[in-house]
Amino acid sequence: MNKIKDLTAEEKILNAAKRVFENKGMSGARMQEIADEAKINKSLLHYYYRSKQLLFEAVFKTAFNKLAPQINTILNSDQSICEKIKNFSHNYTTFMIKHPYLPNFILQELNRNPEFVKELISSKTFPSMKNFQQQIRDAVKEGKIRSIKAEQLFINILALNIFPFIGAPLIKGFINASDKEYLLLLEQRKTEVSDFIINSIKLK
Amino acid sequence: MNKIKDLTAEEKILNAAKRVFENKGMSGARMQEIADEAKINKSLLHYYYRSKQLLFEAVFKTAFNKLAPQINTILNSDQSICEKIKNFSHNYTTFMIKHPYLPNFILQELNRNPEFVKELISSKTFPSMKNFQQQIRDAVKEGKIRSIKAEQLFINILALNIFPFIGAPLIKGFINASDKEYLLLLEQRKTEVSDFIINSIKLK
DNA sequence: GTCTATAGCCAGATAGAC
């Protein structure tokens, strides 16, 4: 069993770079700070990753590839609508409580560089909207849920799950919650969010 | 009546700085780029605003002060819950379609500098959660809406309205929408969002 | 692989003429 100290230099760099880039973004991050964080010499960063840009891309792609497959289960998996909503909300919130800076980091850099998305998404299993659209249409027709566009429902699911992490400082300010109180609200959202969505779309 | 060209140098700088900072963020922005955008000499930036930091703060506070009062109407205004949800969703989405980079800019910088919030919010009319909490409790007691915590409802309202702008590149990638198609979805959200929320909380 | 030293560049800020 490995201790933390037994990580290779390359791994230490990647972990440190992750922390710094997530906090400061590409342009705000400093190679020296990453080196300090990793407790290694600055020139080793270049030895292993050649340039800041390449190190950044390694970090970004790793981060994005943790997020995208989770979202993709909404679009392409054989769960029922209700299961998708419940499972995604629970799993995503659980995961993000452990990595709260991840959504902000990814969306920040995607907004700076929007054409990046295509490259990232098209390289993976192509997330077609078709299956999900059909699933929603069928459920509407069968009278299981009220009429709603698949795209709008999809946006709503993402919004309710992702925003609480990106908007944390703003929300905390308005509701005047401490970090601890806010964490409790997030914990409750593991079930709160799916209840909210299902209540909105189900026919009674 | 003034033409655009009749703006003072100070105004031209502020407008240009707004555009550049919103796109690049504090650390990514360049004073030279702001000067070019404003079509003035770079040293005038320092003449009017002393430093990049002060120019940034001027831009940021202006932006934040456009956003905060809108949010505050949810917490403190004498509208009914239903009116609040409908009006806020419609007004906010309409406004943000005209300023799509604003939410990302503000949340980005708040995440980098979370203690900034206190300073910004406490200087305005103090947005107490109390009124809104009471309003929700009353509505629940009167059987108008199902049981829900005011904080969670507040987060949901913000999430559904704000996220579509911050998450645009990500969403566009997943649902494979062009800019034009996405704009249409946003237009629909002016009423879609409030329907979604009200459907979730109203008792039938 | 890991270090020190430094090249080379670029950005923010200022001096000073007009």
Next chain:
DNA sequence: GTCTATCTGGCTATAGAC
């Protein structure tokens, strides 16, 4: 108020010893 020229510091990246 507006310009040109320049200082100064900090940052990425590399050269080269070990």
